[in-house]
Structure formats: C-alpha cells, structure tokens
Amino acid sequence: MKQLRKFFNFWNVVRIVAFATLAITLVYPFVTMLKESFVSQDTGGFTLANYFEFFKYPYYYKTLLNSMSVVLAATFFSTLIGLPMAYITTRYNIWGKSIINIMIILSLLSPPFIGAYSWILLLGRNGFITNLFRNIGIELPPIYGWTGIVLVFSLKFFPYVYLFVSGALKSMDSSIEEAAENLGVSGFKKLMTITFPLILPTITAGALMVFMTSLADFGTPMLIGEGYKVLPVLIYEEYMSEIGGNATIASMLSVIIIICAMAILFVQKFIIAKKSYMMSALRPPKVIALKGGKRFWATFVIFLVAGVAMVQQVVVVITSFIKTKGPIFTKGFSLDSYRMIINKLSTNISNTFLYSTIAIIIMVIAGLLLSYLIVRRKSKVNGLLDILIMFPYVIPGAVLGISLLVAFNDGPIVLSGTATILIIAYVIRKLPYTIRSSTAILYQIDPSIEEASINLGVSPMKTFFKTTARLMAPGVLSGAVLSWITTINELSSSVILYTGRTGTISVAIYTEVVRASFGTAAALASILTVTTIISILVFNKISGGRGITM
Incomplete structure (x- = not known):
C-alpha cells in the first residue's frame, strides 16, 4: 500500500493524466x-x-x-x-x-x-x-x-x-x-x-x-x-x-x-x-x-x-469603415459593417473569445505542469511526452481537424459538431507555444531555490505551487499570449470542425469573403487585428519589454 501511494505521487499522476489525454486526443485520432x-x-x-x-x-x-x-x-x-x-x-x-x-x-x-x-x-x-x-x-x-x-x-x-x-x-x-x-x-x-x-x-x-x-x-x-x-x-x-x-x-x-x-x-x-x-x-x-x-x-x-x-x-x-452596397464599395464612410456583424455574427464573435479563453486556461495549467516534468524530471518517458506535445507544431490545422473528425464522428466518443472538439484542436495545436516559453524560463530558475524550500519541510508539490510556479508565471503567460493570438486567428482547423452553432470569427471572415460581403469581412478582421495589437502590448508588458523573439 505504501509503495502504491509512493507510485501515485503528484508528478506521476500528472504524467499519467498527460499521456492518457494525449493518447485520446492526439494519438488515437x-x-x-x-x-x-x-x-x-x-x-x-x-x-x-x-x-x-x-x-x-x-x-x-x-x-x-x-x-x-x-x-x-x-x-x-x-x-x-x-x-x-x-x-x-x-x-x-x-x-x-x-x-x-x-x-x-x-x-x-x-x-x-x-x-x-x-x-x-x-x-x-x-x-x-x-x-x-x-x-x-x-x-x-x-x-x-x-x-x-x-x-x-x-x-x-x-x-x-x-x-x-x-x-x-x-x-x-x-x-x-x-x-x-x-x-x-x-x-x-x-x-x-x-x-x-x-x-x-x-x-x-x-x-x-x-x-x-x-x-x-x-x-x-x-x-x-x-x-x-x-x-x-x-x-x-x-x-x-x-x-x-x-x-x-x-x-x-x-x-x-x-x-x-x-x-x-x-x-x-x-x-x-x-x-x-x-x-x-x-x-x-x-x-x-x-x-x-x-x-x-x-x-x-x-x-x-x-x-x-x-x-x-x-x-x-x-x-471596414467604407460604405458598401452588396459586394460593391461606395463613396463615404460609415459603421454599417460593424452594425451588421453585431446583429448577424455576434455568436461567432462570442464563440471565438469563449473558446480561446477556455483553451488558454487549459494551456496555462498544462504549460506549468508539463514543462516542469520535461525540465526538472528528465527521463526517456518525459522525453517522449515532449515529442508528443510538439508533434502538432509541424502538422497542418486542416489535417488535425480531419483526424479529430474521423476519430470522434461516431462511437465510442462522439464530439463532432460540439464546441469541445474545437477547444481540443486549439489546445493541441497551440500548446507548444506555452510549453516552449515555460521550459525556457524554467531553465533560468536555479533548482537550489526549490531544494531550500523542501529542506525547510515544505512538500515538493507545495514548493512547486508556492515558489516555482510563481517564478515561472512571466514565461508561462508570455507563451500563453502568443498561444492566444494564434488561437483567435485559427482558421484551418476551425473551418473543418465548426457547425452553424460553433462558428468563429475566422470562419465568418472566410464565409463572408466567399459570399463577397467584403465590408463585414473587413470589420471582423479589424476586431481580430485590434485584439492582436492589444495582446502584443500585454505580451511586451508581461515580458518586461523584451518583445517577441523566436
């Protein structure tokens, strides 16, 4: 019983949950x-x-x-x-x-x-x-x-x-x-x-x-x-x-x-x-x-x-501010395109920010825990975990979308047509940004800080949440901002996975352009542009002005 309790310690449970989640949402599809x-x-x-x-x-x-x-x-x-x-x-x-x-x-x-x-x-x-x-x-x-x-x-x-x-x-x-x-x-x-x-x-x-x-x-x-x-x-x-x-x-x-x-x-x-x-x-x-x-x-x-x-x-x-008459731009400026998207496409706008927010919360938690496993508890098993997390980084979004639909279009798990399948796609596809940013800052944190806390009688789990996680926060949030920007702009997987109820701004831009509704498409794109600018300013603030680098 004691050995079993020792095996199912906090970090082993995190590892098991991570592999199980990736097996269901990535490997299986x-x-x-x-x-x-x-x-x-x-x-x-x-x-x-x-x-x-x-x-x-x-x-x-x-x-x-x-x-x-x-x-x-x-x-x-x-x-x-x-x-x-x-x-x-x-x-x-x-x-x-x-x-x-x-x-x-x-x-x-x-x-x-x-x-x-x-x-x-x-x-x-x-x-x-x-x-x-x-x-x-x-x-x-x-x-x-x-x-x-x-x-x-x-x-x-x-x-x-x-x-x-x-x-x-x-x-x-x-x-x-x-x-x-x-x-x-x-x-x-x-x-x-x-x-x-x-x-x-x-x-x-x-x-x-x-x-x-x-x-x-x-x-x-x-x-x-x-x-x-x-x-x-x-x-x-x-x-x-x-x-x-x-x-x-x-x-x-x-x-x-x-x-x-x-x-x-x-x-x-x-x-x-x-x-x-x-x-x-x-x-x-x-x-x-x-x-x-x-x-x-x-x-x-x-x-x-x-x-x-x-x-x-x-x-x-x-x-986005030019007057339109159907697909044709006319002389003069107005807010008609913005009024139209608020009346007609407000669901797409709210879906985008709701799904992206849920995805980012998951990515921040996963970034904190998984980057610690990869950096501080190195092993072949954790190395495999790192490879699995990074794999979606090099595959097209449409391919990821199709793999999820093929896997979850019928039993035993049916997710097609739901918001859940979109959120899963966003997390899998954008998590590498948060992971890499988190691991980068973790390499800069001296392990002796954690060791000192543990030597004072604080458990490893409490040490992580009270000390290490706080020190990691700037790096995790910086990566999360990048993940957020790319998530709200994601089209290739969204256009495969969406339904009428789960459409996003990116999907709406695509469909509006196809319908030759260029004014509303521009208004939707402008919302994403403004959100992107605000996100970059937040990123610069969080990162202490060091800016985005690769």
Missing part, C-alpha cells in the same frame, strides 16, 4: 486517420490502392507539385527578405527599431488570409492600384494564382526568418568576425563565409517555420489561387465535398502532407548535424553607427518593406 487512409472505398478492407491512385492521377499528384512549388518559392523569398532586414536592424543604428519590430510582428500575427484579401482589394481585377494604373493605360498582371500565393506568403511569413535571425545576431560572439577581418576577410565575403554560416541553424529554423506554415495554410490559396490548387485546399474539398465527403481520400492526402512536413524537418536536422555551431557569446557585436544619407536610406528601406508587409492590416481597417 492520428492512428484512426492513418487506418482510414488504407481502407478500400469499394470493399472496406485494407488496400494500398488509395496511395497508388494519388500518384496515378494528375488531379492528385499535381497538387503536391503545386504545393512544393509555392512553398519552396515562398521560403526562398521570405529568407531573401528576412535575412538582410534582420542584419540591418541588429547591426546598424537605424531609427525606429522598436516600431519596426511591432510592424513586422503585426504582419506575422495578422488574422487569417487577410493578406490575400487585402491584395485582392489592391491588385485584384477591380483593385484600387489596378484601377489607378488602368486609368493611365497600364494593365497590371493578375494577382491570382501562383504569383499571388507566393507574394502573400512571402510578405506574411518573412518575419519568422527576421525574428529568428535577429535573436541569433544579437547573441553572436563578435571575436569570430574580428578574427576574419584581421585575416583580410570583410564586407559581403565575410557575411557569406563567416557570419551567416555561423548562424545557419537559426536561418534554417526560420526557413523551416516558413515552409511548415505555408505548407499548412489553407485560406490564402483557397481565396487567391483561382484554379491553382494545393494540398490543404484539396484535402478540404475532398472531406467537405457537397456530393458527400470522402474521408478515405482526405485521410490519405493528410498522411502525404504529414510525410512531406516530417521529411523537410529531418533534412533540416541533417544539415545542422553535419557541423558544430557552438559560440561563447561573451562579446556581443557592437552596433555600427551610420551617418547622414546612409542612415536615412537604410531606415527608409527597412520601413518600406515593413510597411508593405503591414499594408494588409491598414487596408482591412480602412475598408
């Missing part, structure tokens, strides 16, 4: 989806025909090629934009660095696919800029298809590279670059042979985030693709088909997109593992003072790029 992908559509038995069918018909395998083409191009251009921007802002004394950081973060944490929507308003067939050039006899190329998707992805996701590389450049040891200069290596050659190779893990981590996020993006190609179909869109169409969704084909496509994501992750790890990148970081690099015209032009270029990336937010907010 994905195993069910994997099994579904091998089910014969004719006999219901085991078959490989679904995968052969994918590579047999151009309709299927071309979407994979389309996805790879778009994602690789977006990753390349995002790196091409983010890398020099990070270098200039960290190494030179340009003006307004804090404003630039906020602008870039806002362009990353914007509501779903409003980038595509904004660029349609600007460069669409009847767009503002398109009409300006048309009036002077110049016909601009269309924004739709491959070009538009790559443009939107590049401008939205380059902040990943910027944030990753900025953090690495600030902590880099300057003595290495100084040694290179003493040997006659300077300028562009020093950048390409010394500086950037030293931070290669960080650059590839940022590029990997761009790749994963753009591969998983559903809203942008759905809205702006116009026939240029990618895998997330095909998965959605197969599962949500009006003539009867095909769960088998959708599951097979989901498995393929997971394999692609995992393959790229392993390639990145293989590249990094070939060399050592250890640095002491004892002498951070000094900021180079630019003067006169050089400082002005460096600042101008950075603000120009950040401004173009953030223009989507500005366009949407302004658009």
Whole structure:
C-alpha cells in the first residue's frame, strides 16, 4: 500500500493524466486517420490502392507539385527578405527599431488570409492600384494564382526568418568576425563565409517555420489561387465535398502532407548535424553607427518593406469603415459593417473569445505542469511526452481537424459538431507555444531555490505551487499570449470542425469573403487585428519589454 501511494505521487499522476489525454486526443485520432487512409472505398478492407491512385492521377499528384512549388518559392523569398532586414536592424543604428519590430510582428500575427484579401482589394481585377494604373493605360498582371500565393506568403511569413535571425545576431560572439577581418576577410565575403554560416541553424529554423506554415495554410490559396490548387485546399474539398465527403481520400492526402512536413524537418536536422555551431557569446557585436544619407536610406528601406508587409492590416481597417452596397464599395464612410456583424455574427464573435479563453486556461495549467516534468524530471518517458506535445507544431490545422473528425464522428466518443472538439484542436495545436516559453524560463530558475524550500519541510508539490510556479508565471503567460493570438486567428482547423452553432470569427471572415460581403469581412478582421495589437502590448508588458523573439 505504501509503495502504491509512493507510485501515485503528484508528478506521476500528472504524467499519467498527460499521456492518457494525449493518447485520446492526439494519438488515437492520428492512428484512426492513418487506418482510414488504407481502407478500400469499394470493399472496406485494407488496400494500398488509395496511395497508388494519388500518384496515378494528375488531379492528385499535381497538387503536391503545386504545393512544393509555392512553398519552396515562398521560403526562398521570405529568407531573401528576412535575412538582410534582420542584419540591418541588429547591426546598424537605424531609427525606429522598436516600431519596426511591432510592424513586422503585426504582419506575422495578422488574422487569417487577410493578406490575400487585402491584395485582392489592391491588385485584384477591380483593385484600387489596378484601377489607378488602368486609368493611365497600364494593365497590371493578375494577382491570382501562383504569383499571388507566393507574394502573400512571402510578405506574411518573412518575419519568422527576421525574428529568428535577429535573436541569433544579437547573441553572436563578435571575436569570430574580428578574427576574419584581421585575416583580410570583410564586407559581403565575410557575411557569406563567416557570419551567416555561423548562424545557419537559426536561418534554417526560420526557413523551416516558413515552409511548415505555408505548407499548412489553407485560406490564402483557397481565396487567391483561382484554379491553382494545393494540398490543404484539396484535402478540404475532398472531406467537405457537397456530393458527400470522402474521408478515405482526405485521410490519405493528410498522411502525404504529414510525410512531406516530417521529411523537410529531418533534412533540416541533417544539415545542422553535419557541423558544430557552438559560440561563447561573451562579446556581443557592437552596433555600427551610420551617418547622414546612409542612415536615412537604410531606415527608409527597412520601413518600406515593413510597411508593405503591414499594408494588409491598414487596408482591412480602412475598408471596414467604407460604405458598401452588396459586394460593391461606395463613396463615404460609415459603421454599417460593424452594425451588421453585431446583429448577424455576434455568436461567432462570442464563440471565438469563449473558446480561446477556455483553451488558454487549459494551456496555462498544462504549460506549468508539463514543462516542469520535461525540465526538472528528465527521463526517456518525459522525453517522449515532449515529442508528443510538439508533434502538432509541424502538422497542418486542416489535417488535425480531419483526424479529430474521423476519430470522434461516431462511437465510442462522439464530439463532432460540439464546441469541445474545437477547444481540443486549439489546445493541441497551440500548446507548444506555452510549453516552449515555460521550459525556457524554467531553465533560468536555479533548482537550489526549490531544494531550500523542501529542506525547510515544505512538500515538493507545495514548493512547486508556492515558489516555482510563481517564478515561472512571466514565461508561462508570455507563451500563453502568443498561444492566444494564434488561437483567435485559427482558421484551418476551425473551418473543418465548426457547425452553424460553433462558428468563429475566422470562419465568418472566410464565409463572408466567399459570399463577397467584403465590408463585414473587413470589420471582423479589424476586431481580430485590434485584439492582436492589444495582446502584443500585454505580451511586451508581461515580458518586461523584451518583445517577441523566436
């Protein structure tokens, strides 16, 4: 009995509950989806025909090629934009660095696919800029298809590279670059042979985030693709088909997109593992003072790029106040779009904040407990727990949504059509932000503080809640704010899982744009934009002004 009580101590119970929860909400759905992908559509038995069918018909395998083409191009251009921007802002004394950081973060944490929507308003067939050039006899190329998707992805996701590389450049040891200069290596050659190779893990981590996020993006190609179909869109169409969704084909496509994501992750790890990148970081690099015209032009270029990336937010907010007549914008400003969404879509607004709040409470509690297990009670079992928690970080939201629907659409547990399944999706998909932020701050807390408390007779559990948890609070809440921002903006899993009663703001934006109700879509997006700005300000306050880094 004593041994049993010892085994079922607080942390073992937390571990058991965590594994049981992940088994039900993560492992079981994905195993069910994997099994579904091998089910014969004719006999219901085991078959490989679904995968052969994918590579047999151009309709299927071309979407994979389309996805790879778009994602690789977006990753390349995002790196091409983010890398020099990070270098200039960290190494030179340009003006307004804090404003630039906020602008870039806002362009990353914007509501779903409003980038595509904004660029349609600007460069669409009847767009503002398109009409300006048309009036002077110049016909601009269309924004739709491959070009538009790559443009939107590049401008939205380059902040990943910027944030990753900025953090690495600030902590880099300057003595290495100084040694290179003493040997006659300077300028562009020093950048390409010394500086950037030293931070290669960080650059590839940022590029990997761009790749994963753009591969998983559903809203942008759905809205702006116009026939240029990618895998997330095909998965959605197969599962949500009006003539009867095909769960088998959708599951097979989901498995393929997971394999692609995992393959790229392993390639990145293989590249990094070939060399050592250890640095002491004892002498951070000094900021180079630019003067006169050089400082002005460096600042101008950075603000120009950040401004173009953030223009989507500005366009949407302004658009939300323009009068509309059906799908057409008319002259003058009004609050009609806001009145309409309050009357017609108030349920979507309340659902968004209710579901996100419940999800965040769960994530904060889980972040506190699970990060402690991972950091302070290291073991192979807890290492497996960490892997399971991080797994949803690299899979598309639509795939997660389909896996949950396939698993919980019938017995023994039926969750489809409920708010519970949406909250589960949000927690599983966004928990990694809170976990990583929590583990980062826990590594900075000296274990001797806990040991001293225990030595004074306080039980380990009480020590955790009275001492450690309080010290962890800033890191946990910082991660929770990031989880909150991405949760209220979540579209790809919501659009798969929602019903008429459980729709969210993101889903409403999508449906309003599809219906050509651009004014109400802009008003809904503006609510998310304002909420995102407030959340970033709260984040900066909680984190002591250190800002968002990766």
